[in-house]
Amino acid sequence: MRIISMPPIYAFEAKHAAAAPALNEWCARIKRTKCSHLHELRKIVSGSVDYVGGQCMYIFNIGGNKYRILTSIHFNRQVVYIRAILTHAVYDEHSKNGTLLHL
Numbered sequence: 421m422r423i424i425s426m427p428p429i430y431a432f433e434a435k436h437a438a439a440a441p442a443l444n445e446w447c448a449r450i451k452r453t454k455c456s457h458l459h460e461l462r463k464i465v466s467g468s469v470d471y472v473g474g475q476c477m478y479i480f481n482i483g484g485n486k487y488r489i490l491t492s493i494h495f496n497r498q499v500v501y502i503r504a505i506l507t508h509a510v511y512d513e514h515s516k517n518g519t520l521l522h523l
Contacts, residue, residue, distance in 0.1 A: 421450050421493075425502040432487075432505040442483035443505070456495050477503065479511075 429447065433440045446465075455461045458471055458478070468481035480489040488511040492501040506514070 421453055421455065421498045421500050423447060423450055423500045423502065428502045428505050436487070436507070439483055439487050439505075442487060443489075446480060446482050446489065450500055454498060461493070 426447075429443050433443060449465045453461075453464045455464060458469070461469055461478070465480075468485070470479050471477070472479050478491050478493050480491065481487075482489060486508055488506045488508065490503040490506070492503055493499070494501075
């Protein structure tokens with residue numbers, strides 16, 4: 421798969437240096453894989469990925485569940501678009517406020 425939005429990763433790593441190894445591992449796994457649906461993605465990339473709402477949003481838990489990567493994935497084109505990267509606490513805040521789908 422191809423990641424077409426790396427700037428959010430670079431920005432998050434700049435603020436949260438401890439997240440860099442987990443983000444780099446996630447990127448490497450995504451780039452090595454070719455998946456056609458969520459179940460394959462869970463097997464190959466991460467068991468900690470969930471589909472949330474519409475808009476093709478998939479949320480990955482990485483770094484021992486310390487961070488969340490919100491993505492849009494288009495399996496037919498093998499494209500991953502990073503919508504946001506959040507700490508677990510910030511993710512929970514957006515989840516409670518109902519603003520998660522607007523990121």
